[in-house]
Amino acid sequence: MANTYEAIATVTVGSGGAATIEFTSIPATYTDLLLLTSLRGDRSGVTQAVSLIVNGSTTTYTHKYIRGDGSSVISFTGGSGWMNPGQATAASSTSNTFSNGKIYIPNYASSNNKSFSFEDVSENNGTEAYATLGVGVWSNASAITSIELGQRDYGSLKFVQYSTATLYGIKNS
């Protein structure tokens, strides 16, 4: 019986925080990748946009998302240098509260362009919290061998201690 889901690696941010969470040397032995995140940043605000790049590339990303805050819904198209697969909670959010996110990447080792889907929620004790549902494409035929979650919209921010991300590999046979 096939073991479809396998944990590839987990990163937990230590004291002092970290500007990025990175997965490198991702083997091509799976069909799809799943990245589950629990993130909080140090931005002065309730949320902090998370950036994602693969293989160190800063070109040819596009993404779209729907985001609701409990009172309104917006949609957005963006990209180019990186993707924004959601929001981490940030310094003004309820203490010790982390966002909950999921990023799915099928056929990551194929020669097709790479599609992404993502969804995440932040919570702020009932006020100014966000839920995001999105999709994206990295228009590149290279196999994905590394993933970086970061703060490219800001420059100098960090993920705080206890932020975690786990990368799973999924096999279809």
Add this chain to the structure above:
Amino acid sequence: MAITYEPIATTTLSTATTTVTFSSISGSYTDLVYVIYNKSGATNLSLRFNSDTGSNYSSTQFYTDGSGGVAALQQTSTTRALAGVGGADSLITGNVMNYSNTTTNKTFITRGGGGGTYIDLTVSSYRSTSAITSISFQQDAASTDFQTGSTFTLYGIKAA
């Protein structure tokens, strides 16, 4: 540790085709998950269960092209369900809950979209108490082929 997530079948298209079908689906799982990478084609994907062409499907969808607004769509008593929005380099995933029971109608949820097209979240029902043993996917109402390189995978999930 019990393995709860198993691949049932997968196909990568070597030629363009109108319909992709997973048949003879075992009833030994609790839920089904489908994952589709759509190389290119029409905006909407549709599905049918058990080759049922009756007016037994309903879908409620919200979707956007990412330009600011969000739209909603509801269609009832149609002959096919929405399976998620497609388009070039799109990813569609669907969860079909309790698919093999013979007591209740079936419900499922899909998420789809591509960076250059649309994004959607859709909930649907299939008004049949029969166990689901096959799933067929098409683009729109079979008006467009799935293109070479598109991939389709069906997983089974066990609750215990």
